[in-house]
Amino acid sequence: MKFIDEYQDNELARGLAYKIAQRSTKTIRLMEFCGGHTHAILRYGIRQLVPKTVEMRSGPGCPVCVTATADLDKAIALAHLPDVIITTFGDMIRVPGSYSSLQQAKAEGADVRIVYSTIDAVEIAKANPGKSVIFIGIGFETTAPTIAASILKARQDKIKNFYVLSLNKLTPPVMKALLDSGEVKLDGIIGPGHVSVIIGSHPYEFIARDYGVACVISGFEPLDILLCIDKLVEQIEKGEPKVEIAYPRGVKPEGNRKAWQLTENVFEIGEANWRGIGIVPQSGLKVRGKYEQFDADKAFSVSPKPPREPKGCRCGDVIRGAAMPLECKLFRKVCTPESPVGPCMVSSEGACAAYYQYGTLENLQGLEVDMEQADG
Amino acid sequence: MCLAVPVKIVSIDGDEAETEIAGVRRRVSIALTPEAKVGDYVLLHTGYAIGVIDEAEAEETLKLLEEIASLSEIY
């Protein structure tokens, strides 16, 4: 597959891994802010390819994981309303809310359907004029334009029964929130590749300028990620943090202006409630007044019981990178993909699910870069 | 949400395009990338093309990767 296979080359990966080991003299900590990166890093064994001096932590990049329990409870309550069809991306249906899940609601008779695109949700609305079709709008800047486009299409086609529950969130504000909290000291950030296709690289400039943290935007194939880490290590070793694009085939500094304009046309920025973090100002998207006929929050009113977090669940800490999945007492023992306690174990982009699926690599013999040769 | 797959545009019909990757064909919306042309590769995310792939940059990246990798003694 073009633009995929070439970036998985074995020999080049080893060469890069070696180069990183040569460059890296001090212990540093990097964090990725994209669930796709969390998944790829574990699937391709990137942590085993980089030297021990490069510590890697997962940040709040999984849109399912950062959805606040109260918001999920609202979605579940909406599912139980009469003549409502809930449409959602697959990952959401198994996440446990305070008392139930969308999957459970489905088993209890609610009409909950998995869709692969907002286009499908609009089609379902067209095909079911007597029902209200609500799309659970999770995701970051990569997905927001697609949701905006579907609202515009619905308006164009005069569809009156399509609604979006807007839970979309923004990446740079949550990066700022984490850097401000100082809970996890970071030296570098692996920038989200496809979010950046939309917003470009300028929104991250504050990271290097105000916090002295390096930021390199990465693609998703193993060579992309290794290249990104190489550039981060180089910046950090030199003490010259800046924002760089290591995925130029996809990301332009100005991003996709058309897509973002469309998004700003339909949505306005407001606060958002992030699981494990709380309210982060200016970090969420809400449907603008002129499109309020598509806003599920305006059209429906539900009052779910107050949210409660499962006891012992450390998803919040894992989401902020303050704890590794292995440090959660429930990991593997109580919380498993079959019986997940929190969202990090449900979504395949969640750190816990990724660690569970791809194993605890620490005690496995993998490709170890020979440090003896590195000094040669 | 980050999963986006590079697919090639084989035909365009208004704001939709027929795309192909390794023999699999998929109809996508190009509402977000109206500048895309037949023959372009685009990044496909939940049914929409979100950006056109810059093939020249892709080549540059591969060259850079080869350069970095070859500087290592492991070869």
Added chain:
Amino acid sequence: MDDCILLAHGSGGKLSHELVEKIFLPFLANPALNKLDDSAVFEASGRLAFTTDSYVVNPIFFPGGDIGKLAVCGTVNDLAMNGARPLYLSLSAIIEEGFLLSELEQIVQSVKKAAEEAEVSIIAGDTKVVNRGQADKLFITTSGVGIISPGVDISGANARVGDKVLLSGTIGDHGIAIMSQREGLRFSMTLESDCAPLNKLVSQMLEVSSSVHCLRDPTRGGLATTLNELARQSKVGVVVEEAKIPVKGEVKAACELLGLDPIYVANEGKMVAVVDPADANKILASMKKNNYGRDAAIIGEVTNEHQGKLVMKTKLGPSRIVDMLSGELLPRIC
């Protein structure tokens, strides 16, 4: 006859008889079935294998097959996975009122074709009809009996340290072919399900070697789940190399689009064989001679480390644990 199934077709009366005589018997006729007694009587002596499975696949017609073909192949393969030569199958159908007779006929024809290829006879059957909405078009249950030759001992618990792990061909074909038909996916491909009866392939393997220890077909849950099951049953570790696992280009592409991993996608015409290392190449050669084993490969081996677990050496080198599939195979968006 009318053109669709009515409740009366299941009531045991005239219409029921008509259904059996006009749709089932013409295609599946054999001496035992033709008697139309309450049970089929046959002789068999030796070690017998017996299995049952229900088929509720949706859509019922898919590229490369249909629920009828699947129902025969699935049960034939379960018998073959214990080294049994499949002899007889029973077939029960639960049909939703309103189901088209023409489609039912098509499916029974598929059953006939698959049974002929596998050289089994359907000697007992049953049909029931339920109200519209109480069954999703058609459910089929097949049970099968087979006979195991003396000396053949194939079981998931027989893997030994040092054994080689063989895979009969490309993975993910069936699951992806099914998904391509699901609404909302909007993708089209030439890929077909790999649904096929594997009993003859198994006999060929057993002819060249008496050291086939385990056989299993990676259906739901895919290759990863099956290898985990074997590791647990035999209390051994299994190691495979990702680069050696054959996957078709279209399957890889579809998996990229859906965010799925081919090692978890269902197969209906593939098997894993765990064999003595001394015979591995011989067995591989015999597999490749059969159409259903043409892409066979040695993908790994059995070890005494990480007992009960499957480890995969990834393309780039690092190894990782691969767990069984948990929950449903949900396409990834992120």
